[in-house]
Amino acid sequence: MTNIRVDVVLPCLNEARALPWILERLPIGYRAIVVDNGSTDGSPDVARALGAHVVHESRRGFGAAAHAGLLAATAPIVAFCDADASMDPRDLPRVVDPISDDAADLVLGRRRPTTRNAWPPHARLANTYLSWRLRRITGVNIHDLGPMRAARRDHLLALDLLDRRSGYPLEMFLSAAAADWRILEVDTGYAPRVGRSKVTGTVRGTLTAIKDMSALLAATQRGARS
Numbered sequence: 001m002t003n004i005r006v007d008v009v010l011p012c013l014n015e016a017r018a019l020p021w022i023l024e025r026l027p028i029g030y031r032a033i034v035v036d037n038g039s040t041d042g043s044p045d046v047a048r049a050l051g052a053h054v055v056h057e058s059r060r061g062f063g064a065a066a067h068a069g070l071l072a073a074t075a076p077i078v079a080f081c082d083a084d085a086s087m088d089p090r091d092l093p094r095v096v097d098p099i100s101d102d103a104a105d106l107v108l109g110r111r112r113p114t115t116r117n118a119w120p121p122h123a124r125l126a127n128t129y130l131s132w133r134l135r136r137i138t139g140v141n142i143h144d145l146g147p148m149r150a151a152r153r154d155h156l157l158a159l160d161l162l163d164r165r166s167g168y169p170l171e172m173f174l175s176a177a178a179a180d181w182r183i184l185e186v187d188t189g190y191a192p193r194v195g196r197s198k199v200t201g202t203v204r205g206t207l208t209a210i211k212d213m214s215a216l217l218a219a220t221q222r223g224a225r226s
């Protein structure tokens, strides 16, 4: 068997139609950990049939799924990727290689749309504003807070992340910045997802994301002032 260098956490809520495209595009040495978050469309069976390691997380929420994947990982490097085919697993080495080369501690994929309509305008605008605030708060030169990212597993576990909803990627970034990690941004492609969005493509999902993220930002700024 090939040595598993990287575990790829794929939070999954009803992504059966996207999984085949994703799983067949994983680079060699990368293992998929599909975290099923209560899918009703047969996602776990599809994932297992295609050779992925499947874990279940009954607590709903993007962060709950992402964190369960991190806890299930055993490889030295852990990468995260959406399971909706909006991001190409062939881009994963772009976020992973600087970690293996010890050139960075956290690498974030900056989403670069590969077609029109890949990114709903409200989500894009919210993200540009968020990135601007994050640059001001942390001094890290980022332009997107996207879900494709990588870091060392032991480092991620040591961050002790608490958010279990849509604030998880933000908490990871803020905690890493507070711990003076070397944070690097690289370009990754972004295409229209397969199926319906659960977070930023819906009003409810967007409002939850804003609420979760605002609370984290407010706490960080209070911390910085005290």
Ligand SMILES: Nc1nc2c(ncn2[C@@H]2O[C@H](COP(=O)(O)OP(=O)(O)O)[C@@H](O)[C@H]2O)c(=O)[nH]1
Binding pocket: 010, 011, 012, 013, 014, 015, 037, 059, 060, 061, 062, 065, 081, 082, 083, 084, 193, 196, 197, 198, 199, 200, 201, 205
């Ligand atoms: N929102 C949400 N996404 C989940 C959950 N569990 C797993 N996911 C997955 O998290 C990823 C991101 O969600 P997505 O709907 O693509 O959000 P978007 O990228 O903002 O449109 C997808 O792969 C989902 O299937 C959950 O409980 N809530």
Ligand SMILES: [Mg+2]
Binding pocket: 082, 084, 086, 193, 197
């Ligand atoms: Mg998505």
